[in-house]
Amino acid sequence: xxxxxxxxxxxxxxxxxxxxxxxxxxxxxxxxxxxxxxxxxxxxxxxxxxxxxxxxxxxxxxxxxxxxxxxxxxxxxxxxxxxxxxxxxxxxxxxxxxxxxxxxxxxxxxxxxxxxxxxxxxxxxxxxxxxxxxxxxxxxxxxxxxxxxxxxxxxxxxxxxxxxxxxxxxxxxxxxxxxxxxxxxxxxxxxxxxxxxxxxxxxxxxxxxxxxxxxxxxxxxxxxxxxxxxxxxxxxxxxxxxxxxxxxxxxxxxxxxxxxxxxxxxxxxxxxxxxxxxxxxxxxxxxxxxxxxxxxxxxxxxxxxxxxxxxxxxxxxxxxxxxxxxxxxxxxxxxxxxxxxxxxxxxxxxxxxxxxxxxxxxxxxxxxxxxxxxxxxxxxxxxxxxxxxxxxxxxxxxxxxxxxxxxxxxxxxxxxxxxxxxxxxxxxxxxxxxxxxxxxxxxxxxxxxxxxxxxxxxx
Ligand SMILES: Cc1ncc(COP(=O)(O)O)c(C=O)c1O
Numbered sequence: 001x002x003x004x005x006x007x008x009x010x011x012x013x014x015x016x017x018x019x020x021x022x023x024x025x026x027x028x029x030x031x032x033x034x035x036x037x038x039x040x041x042x043x044x045x046x047x048x049x050x051x052x053x054x055x056x057x058x059x060x061x062x063x064x065x066x067x068x069x070x071x072x073x074x075x076x077x078x079x080x081x082x083x084x085x086x087x088x089x090x091x092x093x094x095x096x097x098x099x100x101x102x103x104x105x106x107x108x109x110x111x112x113x114x115x116x117x118x119x120x121x122x123x124x125x126x127x128x129x130x131x132x133x134x135x136x137x138x139x140x141x142x143x144x145x146x147x148x149x150x151x152x153x154x155x156x157x158x159x160x161x162x163x164x165x166x167x168x169x170x171x172x173x174x175x176x177x178x179x180x181x182x183x184x185x186x187x188x189x190x191x192x193x194x195x196x197x198x199x200x201x202x203x204x205x206x207x208x209x210x211x212x213x214x215x216x217x218x219x220x221x222x223x224x225x226x227x228x229x230x231x232x233x234x235x236x237x238x239x240x241x242x243x244x245x246x247x248x249x250x251x252x253x254x255x256x257x258x259x260x261x262x263x264x265x266x267x268x269x270x271x272x273x274x275x276x277x278x279x280x281x282x283x284x285x286x287x288x289x290x291x292x293x294x295x296x297x298x299x300x301x302x303x304x305x306x307x308x309x310x311x312x313x314x315x316x317x318x319x320x321x322x323x324x325x326x327x328x329x330x331x332x333x334x335x336x337x338x339x340x341x342x343x344x345x346x347x348x349x350x351x352x353x354x355x356x357x358x359x360x361x362x363x364x365x366x367x368x369x370x371x372x373x374x375x376x377x378x379x380x381x382x383x384x385x386x387x388x389x390x391x392x393x394x395x396x397x398x399x400x401x402x403x404x405x406x407x408x409x410x411x412x413x414x415x416x417x418x419x420x421x422x423x424x425x426x427x428x429x430x431x432x433x434x435x436x437x438x439x440x441x442x443x444x445x446x447x448x449x450x451x452x453x454x455x456x457x458x459x
Contacts, residue, residue, distance in 0.1 A: 103335050406447035
């Protein structure tokens with residue numbers, strides 16, 4: 001029997017029969033999984049095996065398994081941890097989200113698990129539409145890919161082709177853009193490109209620093225110097241609007257506006273890397289949060305998107321042959337990403353008073369009250385919305401490492417970011433509850449007090 005005006009482009013979950021069946025499958029999987037918890041010995045052996053296969057230790061010796069819930073993830077030994085880093089910013093709605101799991105199950109059952117650019121399915125179209133609709137009229141095109149680095153590679157190629165023979169790129173100090181050969185050169189971390197050949201055509205200029213007088217002018221002058229030294233040779237500039245790995249550094253819109261306008265005047269492509277910021281700063285795109293939409297040529301997104309994409313204006317649409325590749329993403333990731341975008345819009349996460357911005361304020365308040373109790377231990381806080389960081393004591397790598405380790409032992413997963421000072425960062429689920437926040441900050445305080453005692457640091 002034909003269904004009420006629904007096409008393959010509507011989510012199959014709109015059918016009650018499908019939703020019920022998905023729920024039944026998920027319940028059966030969880031019941032079965034809950035009976036398969038590893039004992040301590042087997043859990044440790046599994047981790048050792050994994051480390052041996054990888055050829056190096058895990059950053060945190062853990063293996064997930066079972067069903068988590070929100071900010072709590074379950075490990076294969078049945079215990080839970082507070083996860084405030086979310087696979088480095090991937091889990092928008094945390095662990096075990098029932099609605100997303102249902103979308104995933106239905107997508108998995110639909111046809112093929114991976115979709116390529118040769119044979120796209122409805123999930124490919126729906127995700128591309130959702131992204132384009134939110135990105136605005138200038139960014140007319142969407143090219144899906146798997147990792148953030150791959151989206152960045154595609155962006156770089158589009159920019160080089162359009163701007164040929166210009167072959168140089170400007171990026172910020174502290175930038176991180178991924179792990180491919182080209183991205184390792186853009187990234188401002190020598191150890192990430194140790195032993196790799198380099199083209200030598202990447203120029204780093206200072207990111208905004210509120211402590212530096214005339215910071216914007218100084219960065220503009222650095223850009224100007226490169227434009228003068230390499231006339232007609234700078235193809236593009238890559239902007240991370242909130243620096244992720246660099247330390248959750250932010251800058252006022254005027255800083256970016258000045259640089260982007262100068263780039264446009266000089267015929268330099270404006271490329272925004274939103275792999276980490278997507279969905280976390282208030283609007284879906286940080287360039288919207290900062291009011292920069294009219295100045296942008298190319299944008300890359302990833303992480304929360306469960307895959308990645310390059311969005312670009314008509315002008316940057318490449319010649320056939322430049323971007324392709326087998327995979328566009330997996331069907332489950334595409335369906336779940338589309339749903340995440342829908343929910344962010346429908347459930348009030350977007351906008352200047354949306355839930356993501358409010359989450360940022362709630363976390364700020366927690367830091368303020370922690371700083372009252374431990375004024376000598378809680379240093380500067382940075383970030384925005386669902387990207388938050390702080391400097392413990394003076395932010396030396398040794399102290400940060402100890403705090404992270406103590407947090408891990410007390411049941412909380414966080415990560416470091418930046419250097420000089422090094423910070424501790426949080427990439428929480430956007431739907432973090434007050435109860436979860438309370439638990440996270442109470443573990444953080446306990447861990448910091450432990451480190452203070454062990455290292456004889458003042459609080
Ligand atoms: C700003 C930014 N760009 C690019 C990447 C690379 O993404 P992926 O690890 O998915 O390749 C990351 C990952 O952390 C990132 O934060």
